[in-house]
Amino acid sequence: MRILDRKETDVDATIIEEEETVLAVETPPEPARRQAGFECELPVGYVDEDGRVHRTAVLRKMTGRDEAIMADRRNRNSGARMMSELLASCLVELGNVENPGLAVAQTLYSADRYYLLMKLREITFGSELTATYSCPTCKESVTLVEDISQLEVRRVEPGAFPEEIVIDLEDGYVDRAGEIYTTFVFRQPTGADEEKISAVARENASRGKNALMARCLVGVGEMPKARIEALGTSIFNDLTLGDRALIDRALNEDGPGVAMTRPVTCPGCGRDYEVTLDLSNFLRPS
Numbered sequence: 001m002r003i004l005d006r007k008e009t010d011v012d013a014t015i016i017e018e019e020e021t022v023l024a025v026e027t028p029p030e031p032a033r034r035q036a037g038f039e040c041e042l043p044v045g046y047v048d049e050d051g052r053v054h055r056t057a058v059l060r061k062m063t064g065r066d067e068a069i070m071a072d073r074r075n076r077n078s079g080a081r082m083m084s085e086l087l088a089s090c091l092v093e094l095g096n097v098e099n100p101g102l103a104v105a106q107t108l109y110s111a112d113r114y115y116l117l118m119k120l121r122e123i124t125f126g127s128e129l130t131a132t133y134s135c136p137t138c139k140e141s142v143t144l145v146e147d148i149s150q151l152e153v154r155r156v157e158p159g160a161f162p163e164e165i166v167i168d169l170e171d172g173y174v175d176r177a178g179e180i181y182t183t184f185v186f187r188q189p190t191g192a193d194e195e196k197i198s199a200v201a202r203e204n205a206s207r208g209k210n211a212l213m214a215r216c217l218v219g220v221g222e223m224p225k226a227r228i229e230a231l232g233t234s235i236f237n238d239l240t241l242g243d244r245a246l247i248d249r250a251l252n253e254d255g256p257g258v259a260m261t262r263p264v265t266c267p268g269c270g271r272d273y274e275v276t277l278d279l280s281n282f283l284r285p286s
């Protein structure tokens with residue numbers, strides 16, 4: 001990560017001498033102090049209204065104002081909404097857009113949002129993250145100290161447009177006429193998608209996953225678009241768990257972004273298991 005040197009402009013108080021002996025001191029409004037910005041490269045990129053892809057982002061460290069965003073009762077029910085507001089606040093540049101704001105933060109791909117969140121932690125509190133996981137077999141806990149600056153980041157080829165994700169299912173979706181559809185095509189999820197499904201996901205993680213997949217589903221074999229939309233989330237209820245796992249892997253582990261899963265060996269029973277990086281203390285010092 002490159003640290004940009006952005007000095008604040010010095011504005012001296014101007015002294016205006018009036019007639020005779022009266023001195024008036026005129027102080028112009030002080031410009032907002034600008035923190036140093038930290039530049040990073042998005043794994044996917046922001047696609048603007050003209051279809052251009054911007055990969056370079058500049059973040060500033062979190063401040064007390066951002067702590068208030070995280071503590072806001074309204075945001076407590078939606079991690080996705082909190083993330084949008086936090087990014088809107090801390091993202092000072094995106095490509096050639098200055099202070100892109102909330103609407104752009106919501107437009108960003110989820111992969112980029114998680115990447116920016118990780119960078120935000122790194123520049124504000126340092127790259128060390130302590131998290132505790134418990135073994136699914138014996139419940140013995142293990143505490144890991146991660147260097148998040150070393151996490152693998154999968155990136156879309158430079159200059160390339162974020163591609164749709166094509167998945168060939170093993171069992172597929174069978175409609176009432178008995179026709180089998182095995183090719184599912186998804187677009188990359190965005191912050192807006194995450195915000196939309198957050199209420200459902202909070203109630204039921206599996207339903208939340210269905211809702212997110214339904215929003216991002218753009219093709220099912222030769223099935224007409226209107227029919228895909230009419231089926232909505234029910235199409236995913238009918239898929240086998242094996243097929244659902246295939247989709248999950250393609251959308252998460254194989255997709256662009258920060259590799260959030262890691263192998264853990266239980267110190268109690270020796271079982272090897274996989275954990276997803278615990279983000280609950282992500283935005284606090286550890």
Ligand SMILES: [Zn+2]
Pocket residue numbers: 135136137138139140266267268269270271
């Ligand atoms: Zn164990």
